[in-house]
Amino acid sequence: MKALVIGGGIIGSSVAWRLKSDGVEVSVFERGRLGLEASWAAAGLIGPQAEAHEPGAFFDLALAGKRSFDAIVERLTAESGVDPEYDQQGVLYVAFDDASRAELQSRARWQRAAGGDVEELSPREAFRLAPVLSEKIIFALHMPGNRRVENRKLTLAYINAATHAGVDFREGARVNSIAIEGGRATGILLADGSLETGDVIINAAGAWAGDIRGLEDDRIHFYPVRGQILCFDARPGLIGPSIFSTNGIVVPRRDGRILAGSIFEEAGFNKSVTLDGMERILRAVRAMVPSIASIPFREAWAGLRPASDDLLPVLGASPTVPNVLYAAGHFRSGILLSALTGEVIADLVKGRQPSVDLTPFSPARFRNGTARVVKIADMI
Numbered sequence: 001m002k003a004l005v006i007g008g009g010i011i012g013s014s015v016a017w018r019l020k021s022d023g024v025e026v027s028v029f030e031r032g033r034l035g036l037e038a039s040w041a042a043a044g045l046i047g048p049q050a051e052a053h054e055p056g057a058f059f060d061l062a063l064a065g066k067r068s069f070d071a072i073v074e075r076l077t078a079e080s081g082v083d084p085e086y087d088q089q090g091v092l093y094v095a096f097d098d099a100s101r102a103e104l105q106s107r108a109r110w111q112r113a114a115g116g117d118v119e120e121l122s123p124r125e126a127f128r129l130a131p132v133l134s135e136k137i138i139f140a141l142h143m144p145g146n147r148r149v150e151n152r153k154l155t156l157a158y159i160n161a162a163t164h165a166g167v168d169f170r171e172g173a174r175v176n177s178i179a180i181e182g183g184r185a186t187g188i189l190l191a192d193g194s195l196e197t198g199d200v201i202i203n204a205a206g207a208w209a210g211d212i213r214g215l216e217d218d219r220i221h222f223y224p225v226r227g228q229i230l231c232f233d234a235r236p237g238l239i240g241p242s243i244f245s246t247n248g249i250v251v252p253r254r255d256g257r258i259l260a261g262s263i264f265e266e267a268g269f270n271k272s273v274t275l276d277g278m279e280r281i282l283r284a285v286r287a288m289v290p291s292i293a294s295i296p297f298r299e300a301w302a303g304l305r306p307a308s309d310d311l312l313p314v315l316g317a318s319p320t321v322p323n324v325l326y327a328a329g330h331f332r333s334g335i336l337l338s339a340l341t342g343e344v345i346a347d348l349v350k351g352r353q354p355s356v357d358l359t360p361f362s363p364a365r366f367r368n369g370t371a372r373v374v375k376i377a378d379m380i
Helices: 010-021 057-080 098-113 123-129 151-165 206-211 275-288 290-294 338-349
Strands: 002-006 025-030 091-095 119-121 139-143 168-171 175-181 184-190 195-197 200-203 222-233 242-244 249-252 257-261 297-308 314-317 324-328
Touching: 002 010, 002 184, 010 025, 010 151, 010 324, 010 338, 057 151, 057 338, 091 098, 091 123, 098 119, 098 139, 119 123, 123 139, 151 168, 151 338, 184 200, 200 338, 206 222, 206 297, 206 324, 222 275, 249 275, 257 275, 275 290, 314 338, 324 338
Parallel strands: 002 025, 002 200, 025 168, 091 242, 200 324
Antiparallel strands: 091 139, 119 139, 175 184, 184 195, 222 257, 222 297, 242 249, 249 257, 314 324
8 A cells, every 4th residue: 555645744644654664655845844843833832731722622632632643652752753842841721810710610620520630730840840930920720741842853753763664755846736546546646747656645735735636525624824933042940841822832942942822813925023923922021920021032933834624633534535635724822732633643543443533524524515614813
């Protein structure tokens, strides 16, 4: 069997690694450079409780995503030779007013009921975990099982592990369309006019997943959501846990860098860093960690989160071309769901029953009308 994977980011590379581990011949076609889009721009959270806003299918998927990552991270590190810096300090989610405290208390209740580990903290208890916190906080949630990685190293780990296993990666190879005969895909047509044949096609093209011609009848709309991140140079260990509020995040790295973000903007494929974006991030992070104002600024960047119309991942077979599979639309959870996506796509290709129910994330939901359109402003 030969699989053709469209997209060489963290999702495409994870899928390729898992497929090759299962004995499938794999070629990956990346329109630009491997791993340098959303995967490179992320904050690197493996935080299902921080990512989900309500109980239900996505929260269950996110919890499964962390379990899947926990199960493979040691093997991935060994096979790739790259340490993804899987840190264990947890997440603090802080509140500054009664409304946000009530929201966090509600989150704690439903997360406990759904199997999440969460602790409600007084300001004094929160300060013990993160002395840099603002004295204006009135309440916090601690999610000790939520963790983080250095997302760029994790992306390289998947690419390296897949390369060492024998996956064929091709950079600068833009896919124009799926070649279809008799209702099945026979390969992909590249921008240079060449045809690559294969038995199964995996669309893992991120924000560009909707640009692949031949799948129009699936009626899936993918689009980019811009995020911006600021980076500061601090001493290692200044901040332990990642820190969240309703307006921003602060994510430390082992080498002392502090990432501050992020915002959600529909700006097309424009990856510019803007003054407005920087100001909004700075206001949010200074409210959480006032001392960040005196920490040297290092750099800023923007990336494009890959979204679908209901802001949920799209996982599984095309409803119109059955040997085309989607591994796309991960929005802000691509790092968290990277291992699980590779696992379930490999299961589908090999005819195994996936460990999670993929029905809520089926590509067919857009064609049969069960998908609910969600606006970015309603999710954040």
